[in-house]
Every structure is written in C-alpha cells, then in structure tokens.
Amino acid sequence: MRIVTGPWESSEHKLEKREGDIWKVITQPEDFDYSKPFAYRIDGRESTLGADGFGWPEREVKLFVVKWGDRVINVPRKHLRDYYGLLLYSIEETKLDDSKGGCWTKAEYDQKSGELVIVSNGGGGAGWYRATWRIKPDGTIKDSAESLVE
Numbered sequence: 001m002r003i004v005t006g007p008w009e010s011s012e013h014k015l016e017k018r019e020g021d022i023w024k025v026i027t028q029p030e031d032f033d034y035s036k037p038f039a040y041r042i043d044g045r046e047s048t049l050g051a052d053g054f055g056w057p058e059r060e061v062k063l064f065v066v067k068w069g070d071r072v073i074n075v076p077r078k079h080l081r082d083y084y085g086l087l088l089y090s091i092e093e094t095k096l097d098d099s100k101g102g103c104w105t106k107a108e109y110d111q112k113s114g115e116l117v118i119v120s121n122g123g124g125g126a127g128w129y130r131a132t133w134r135i136k137p138d139g140t141i142k143d144s145a146e147s148l149v150e
Contacts, residue, residue, distance in 0.1 A: 001065070001107050005062060006060065075133065079133060079143040
C-alpha cells in the first residue's frame, strides 16, 4: 500500500462562499472572520474532515495505490475527497513515539467478507476522524468516515 500526501492546493478545487442564500465561487481561500457566521464549501461539500471545521485544509492525499496479490489498484480521487490531514504512521511508529499515539494507518484482510480493509486516522487540532476503505477482490471500493471527537 502506498499513500502519498502533499500540500492542499486550492487551485485544484472549487471553492465557494455563502452570501445569504447564494453560493458564490471564490478564486482563492479567504481569511476567516471568526466574529461572524460564515460558510465555505470545497468541491460542493461543506464537511471537510481534517480541517477542524474552521480554516482551510493543509494537506491532502495525492496518490493512493494498493498492491493486492498480483493486482495494483489505484484508488480513484472520488474515494479520497474530504479526507484531509491523514496521519500515515504505522502502529509500530506510534509505539516508538508517544506524540503519535492513536495516529496510525493499517491494512488488514477481512476473511469473513474477503475484503482488504484499510483504516487511517486523520485530522488536526480537535477535528479527528477515522477513514475506512473496503476493497473487494474485484477492485470495487467503498469508503466511509466517522468522527472521533467526543
């Protein structure tokens, strides 16, 4: 499995700002004014995991490739959207460095379903989440996320 992240590039996304009941396209990220309500969307979605609900994302997945037996599966971009700030440490790395506790990524084969299950934690500040990708032997992918904020 290979997951590569890099800086979030606003120019690669559609950014919008709500003005009243209308969404207007903006050409670059704006500074947030925390003293008044605001709403922004990235690629048509208001919920962006790993951006803490305020501020723009800092990192995003650029490449996600899984080698499973003889197959190489390139995970399509549609299964990567909204997953910003993934923490791509191995479980072993988190054991060696207490500051990385709980910030792991792992892959396991689910014998019951026959799927490869990849789980990664992500976020920054208080906006933690867990992303899961379930890959079937035919290459079909289903992704999901759950908030880890208590």
